[in-house]
Structures are given as structure tokens and as C-alpha cells.
Amino acid sequence: MPAIDINRRSTNVIFDPEVSNEIITKAIEESAIMQLAGKMSVNPEGKTWQTIETDPEPQWVGETEQKPVDRFTFGKRTVSPYKMALIVPFSDEFLRDKRGLYDECVSRVPKLFGKKFDTTVLGTTAPGTGFDVLGDAGTATIMAGTDIDVYDRFLAVDSTIGAADGIMNGIALAPQGRSIVLGAKDGNGHPLFTPSVESGQLGNILGAAVSVKKGIYKAGTPSIVGIAGDWDEAKWGTIGTLAGSISNEATLVDSDGSIINLWQQNMFAIRFEIEYAFMVKNKNTFVLLTNATE
Numbered sequence: 001m002p003a004i005d006i007n008r009r010s011t012n013v014i015f016d017p018e019v020s021n022e023i024i025t026k027a028i029e030e031s032a033i034m035q036l037a038g039k040m041s042v043n044p045e046g047k048t049w050q051t052i053e054t055d056p057e058p059q060w061v062g063e064t065e066q067k068p069v070d071r072f073t074f075g076k077r078t079v080s081p082y083k084m085a086l087i088v089p090f091s092d093e094f095l096r097d098k099r100g101l102y103d104e105c106v107s108r109v110p111k112l113f114g115k116k117f118d119t120t121v122l123g124t125t126a127p128g129t130g131f132d133v134l135g136d137a138g139t140a141t142i143m144a145g146t147d148i149d150v151y152d153r154f155l156a157v158d159s160t161i162g163a164a165d166g167i168m169n170g171i172a173l174a175p176q177g178r179s180i181v182l183g184a185k186d187g188n189g190h191p192l193f194t195p196s197v198e199s200g201q202l203g204n205i206l207g208a209a210v211s212v213k214k215g216i217y218k219a220g221t222p223s224i225v226g227i228a229g230d231w232d233e234a235k236w237g238t239i240g241t242l243a244g245s246i247s248n249e250a251t252l253v254d255s256d257g258s259i260i261n262l263w264q265q266n267m268f269a270i271r272f273e274i275e276y277a278f279m280v281k282n283k284n285t286f287v288l289l290t291n292a293t294e
Helices: 017-029 032-036 092-096 098-121 150-163 175-182
Strands: 047-054 073-079 082-091 140-142 170-173 208-212 224-229 234-247 251-253 259-261 267-280 286-290
Touching: 017 032, 017 098, 017 234, 032 098, 032 170, 032 208, 032 234, 073 267, 082 092, 082 098, 098 267, 140 150, 150 224, 150 286, 170 175, 175 208, 175 224
Parallel strands: 140 286, 170 208
Antiparallel strands: 047 073, 082 267, 170 224, 224 286, 234 267, 251 259
């Protein structure tokens, strides 16, 4: 198993490719949106995507009639990457266990990056222009309540997405949304949806792949407990690999405002950073799932 070289206490180091790729892979595993959406290539300066707004329509014609002429209409979308970063301080005593440091990085940091990505996309505030969010998708459906037929609600969601010229091919659920789905029963009290025996996960709902992750939950009135949509309409990307720096001489300002002098306090810190981009071509093909009650 690869390890982060914690003895390289220089600024602006690039983690070994094995380490970087493994951490990025684990971040994807912790992000429902990265799992469901397609991946795109993005330049550091951003990227302009040519989009097809409408398709030409063939027509029936008679034997000698003129053939119809119709055109595609095109548009442009500018996608911009934004940096996500985190500095994690450790005590020097932790240096005695390099394997422990590596395990800490690969098991906890990716989860935080993946969760933050999902939480941001499901919110209404983007890190900047050229980064799309889905918390303002505009269409929402209620999944909770005592007299709600969850199956019928998913049918209605599927219909809404279809009316927007999309196909419901993926559903991202928070654990709170998963419990609503698993609690749905038919008239005889039997569960409508059951997890896979092998994985314990919901394989699909109405043919749409299901991914359950903590970052999908968005507290509010009502709270967002999931989102369904045509994930072919969404793309995400990264710039390069996970980069960072390892230092024992810096002075840090903690989240509570306190000052940490690494050298004075026998500590060291690792900085992680990566740039993400996210684009949605048609927000109308996404429906937010909420826990509101009627």
C-alpha cells in the first residue's frame, strides 16, 4: 500500500500518483453525485462547452415532394473550476506511526471532500460563476407523510423528468431519504423496495440507479433528502491531481480563531487541495426529494 512521505516537509509538494489517485477514487466513492454524473475534462482556465439546444425534426414526405430542411440550434456553457482545500494538523507523536497517518488520510479526508462536493451541489450557493448547483432546480416532490404512496411519487418524478425531455436514470439519496424509501409498503404490508442481499444497498428504483451518501442531506424547511434526474445532463471534472504541502514551521489560524504554531507546539500539518468543476445542461430534468409532510 502506498504511503505519503511525511518526511518531505517542503512547501507545495505533489502527492505520489498512487496516493493521489487512491484518495481521489475514495472521494468519488463517497460522493453520490460523482458516481451518477459523467466526468468531463476541464482546463485550469475553465472550459466553454458547445451545447445543442434543440434538434431538427424529420418529416414524412410524398414520393416527389421537397424534403424538409431543419437545423440544430446551439448554445454555449462556460464551466469554471474552483479549489477545495483542507489543512489537517497532527502532533509530532503521530510521526511514529506512518501507516496510521496514511490510513487517516485515505479513510477520512476523501469522505470529507466527497461529502462537501455533494453538499455544495445540493445547495443554492455555488463557489463561483461557472459552477452549477441543483438546490435551486425548481421542482420538488414530497416523499414523507402518513398517506403518501412513495411508488406513485417516484412515478410522478419520472413523469416530470420525462416532460423535460429527460430520462430518470439516477437517484441520489441521503440516509434520511433511504429510510423513507425502505419504509414504503404495499397494501399487504410488504416492503415495496428492498436492498440487495449481496451489497445491502438499493440497486435501482424504477430502473434508475440509486446511490446513498451522507452529503445528499440538506437541512431546511423542508429538508432535501434526495434528488432524482437525468444524470447524462450533468458533468463533473477535476484539474490535475490532489496536491498539497507538508510543514512543521507554519503558523495556522484554526476554525475557532485560535493560533497554532506548529514548530513551537511540536506539530506538523498537511494541506490538501484539488479543483472541482460541475455543470448541468438542463436543470429541468432534476427533481428534489424532500421530507415535507402534507
